[in-house]
Amino acid sequence: KQWYQRRVRAVLMSADILLYQGTHIPVGEDQNIHIEFCNSIGQAFNRIYRTQVFQPVEQLLTASPRVKSLANPALKMSKSYGKPAGVIGLLDSDDVIQKKVKKAVTDSLGPITVDQNLRPGVYNLLSLYSAVSELPWSKVCETFVTGNVVQLKSELAECLIEKFGPVRD
Numbered sequence: 001k002q003w004y005q006r007r008v009r010a011v012l013m014s015a016d017i018l019l020y021q022g023t024h025i026p027v028g029e030d031q032n033i034h035i036e037f038c039n040s041i042g043q044a045f046n047r048i049y050r051t052q053v054f055q056p057v058e059q060l061l062t063a064s065p066r067v068k069s070l071a072n073p074a075l076k077m078s079k080s081y082g083k084p085a086g087v088i089g090l091l092d093s094d095d096v097i098q099k100k101v102k103k104a105v106t107d108s109l110g111p112i113t114v115d116q117n118l119r120p121g122v123y124n125l126l127s128l129y130s131a132v133s134e135l136p137w138s139k140v141c142e143t144f145v146t147g148n149v150v151q152l153k154s155e156l157a158e159c160l161i162e163k164f165g166p167v168r169d
Contacts, residue, residue: 014038024058029065064131070104073124094161101157106149129156
C-alpha cells in the first residue's frame with residue numbers, strides 16, 4: 001500500500017507541475033526523485049509527439065532543504081509520522097505553536113552551541129529560526145550563541161506566530 005501511495009503522489013505531483021508548466025519548483029531535498037520523474041514524463045511526451053511542450057523542471061532548494069521534526073530531530077517534519085507535537089501547522093493557533101515549540105526536543109547541555117551531531121534538537125531550532133526569520137545562518141548563530149534554549153524557543157515561537165498570522169487571518 002505504501003509503495004502504491006508513493007507512486008501515485010509522484011504522478012500527481014508531476015501532473016500538477018506539467019499542467020501549470022512550472023519551471024522552478026520549491027521542494028525539499030527528499031523530493032528530488034519526484035522532479036526527476038516529472039522531467040522523464042515531460043521528455044517522453046516531447047519525444048513521442050515530436051514537440052517541445054514541456055521544458056525541464058528545476059528543483060529550488062532553500063537554505064533549509066529539510067525541516068526536522070520538533071519531537072524527533074532525526075526525522076523530517078511530517079504529519080505521516082503520527083506525532084502531531086513534532087509538526088507546526090500553518091493553521092495552528094498561537095497557543096498551539098507556543099506549546100509545540102516549548103516542548104520541542106532539545107538537551108540540557110547549557111548555553112547554546114552550534115553542533116548538529118552533538119545537539120540535533122538545538123541545531124534544528126536554530127535552522128528553523130533562520131528559515132522562518134529569513135536571517136542568514138551566521139546572524140542567527142551570532143544572536144543565540146550566548147543565549148539559552150528557553151530564549152531560543154520563545155523567540156522561535158514568536159517568529160512562527162508572526163510569519164503564519166497572515167495565513168490564518
